[in-house]
Amino acid sequence: MVRVQRDDIDVGAELAAMTSGNHRIGGVATFIGTMRDLSDGQSVAAMTLEHYPGMTEKQLEAIEQEANTRWALEASLIVHRYGRFLPGDRIVFVATAAPHRQAALESCAFLIDWLKTKAPFWKLEETNDGARWVDARDSDDAATARWGQTPK
Amino acid sequence: MKLLYFAWLRQRIGVTEETVTLPGDISTVGSLLTWLQGRSDAHATALADLSVVRVAVNQDYARAADPVSDDDEVALFPPVTGG
Numbered sequence: 001m002v003r004v005q006r007d008d009i010d011v012g013a014e015l016a017a018m019t020s021g022n023h024r025i026g027g028v029a030t031f032i033g034t035m036r037d038l039s040d041g042q043s044v045a046a047m048t049l050e051h052y053p054g055m056t057e058k059q060l061e062a063i064e065q066e067a068n069t070r071w072a073l074e075a076s077l078i079v080h081r082y083g084r085f086l087p088g089d090r091i092v093f094v095a096t097a098a099p100h101r102q103a104a105l106e107s108c109a110f111l112i113d114w115l116k117t118k119a120p121f122w123k124l125e126e127t128n129d130g131a132r133w134v135d136a137r138d139s140d141d142a143a144t145a146r147w148g149q150t151p152k
Numbered sequence: 153m154k155l156l157y158f159a160w161l162r163q164r165i166g167v168t169e170e171t172v173t174l175p176g177d178i179s180t181v182g183s184l185l186t187w188l189q190g191r192s193d194a195h196a197t198a199l200a201d202l203s204v205v206r207v208a209v210n211q212d213y214a215r216a217a218d219p220v221s222d223d224d225e226v227a228l229f230p231p232v233t234g235g
Contacts, residue, residue: 121234136231
C-alpha cells in the first residue's frame with residue numbers, strides 16, 4: 001500500500017494494520033526517514049517538502065510493485081509526508097513483511113533507495129541565509145543503481 | 153497541452169502551470185524544451201541548463217526523443233530530493 005499525506009505517521013498503528021492476522025509473516029523490516037537539523041554543514045531550522053500529486057502515488061505504486069516482483073512479500077507499505085517539517089519530524093515510513101528476514105530487509109532497502117531518486121518530491125530548506133532548494137545527490141543515484149534496472 | 157512546473161523551476165518561471173498549444177513542428181520532449189526556452193526571459197533562465205531539468209509526460213518519466221502532443225500533461229522539475 002502507498003499513501004501520501006500531510007499528517008504525521010503513527011508507526012505502531014501502521015505496522016499493526018499491515019501485519020494483523022497474517023501469520024505467514026516471519027519478519028518485518030522498517031525504515032523511517034526523519035529531518036536533520038544540519039545539511040551540507042549549515043543548520044536548518046525547518047524544511048518544506050513539495051510534491052507532484054498524482055505522479056507521486058503513481059511512481060510509488062510502480063516501485064512497490066517492482067519490489068513485490070523481486071521478493072516474495074506478505075505485505076509492503078510506503079507512507080510519505082509533504083508540507084512543512086521541523087528537525088526530528090518523520091518524513092517517510094517504509095515497511096516490508098516476508099516469511100523470512102532476508103526478503104524483508106533487502107526489499108525495504110530497495111524501496112527507500114529507489115524512492116529517493118524517482119518519487120517526485122523536492123526539499124526546500126530554511127537556513128540563516130534564507131531558503132534553498134536541496135540538490136540531488138550522486139550518492140543517491142549510486143544507491144539506486146546497485147539494484148540494477150528499475151522501471152522508468 | 154497542460155504544463156506543470158515544480159520547485160525552483162516553478163519559482164523561476166513564475167507560474168505553477170500553464171496551457172499551451174503546440175506549433176505543428178513540436179512533437180518530442182526535446183523539441184518542446186527548446187521551444188519553451190524561447191517563450192519568455194523567465195523560461196529561458198529557468199531552462200538554461202537542461203541537465204538539471206527532468207520531464208514527465210502523463211506522470212511518467214520521459215526522455216528527449218519521447219513523443220508529446222496537445223493532449224498530454226507535461227511536468228518539468230529538478231532532480232528529485234525526497235525520502
